[in-house]
Amino acid sequence: MMATYDEMLAECVSLDDLLEMLTAVEADAAAGDDEAEHWADRRMSELPTFGGPEPPTGTWEVWSWDEERLLVGECAPFQIVPRSEWTGR
Numbered sequence: 001m002m003a004t005y006d007e008m009l010a011e012c013v014s015l016d017d018l019l020e021m022l023t024a025v026e027a028d029a030a031a032g033d034d035e036a037e038h039w040a041d042r043r044m045s046e047l048p049t050f051g052g053p054e055p056p057t058g059t060w061e062v063w064s065w066d067e068e069r070l071l072v073g074e075c076a077p078f079q080i081v082p083r084s085e086w087t088g089r
Contacts, residue, residue, distance in 0.1 A: 005039040015050055015066045019080055022063075026076040047071075057088030 003011075005025055012018045028036035044063065052067035064071040069080050 015064060015069055015071055015080055018064055019071060019078060022078055
């Protein structure tokens with residue numbers, strides 16, 4: 001049995017894991033998986049963070065972070081960028 005999206009999220013221990021998981025959810029949603037689309041609509045604002053302070057520019061388009069990097073994007077595809085390169089949008 002395949003893990004649910006909530007179970008996959010619970011297994012994320014790094015920003016890289018989270019990006020991989022979100023990429024899979026977005027691919028499923030693009031392929032017509034209603035569960036993936038509804039999960040993303042409900043849970044995107046509840047993603048975990050992995051250390052470090054909130055970005056000084058605020059969290060608009062920032063979905064998660066760790067001490068050195070930010071997971072950003074207005075919508076998929078998301079990307080990880082170094083904090084030093086993020087100026088906010």
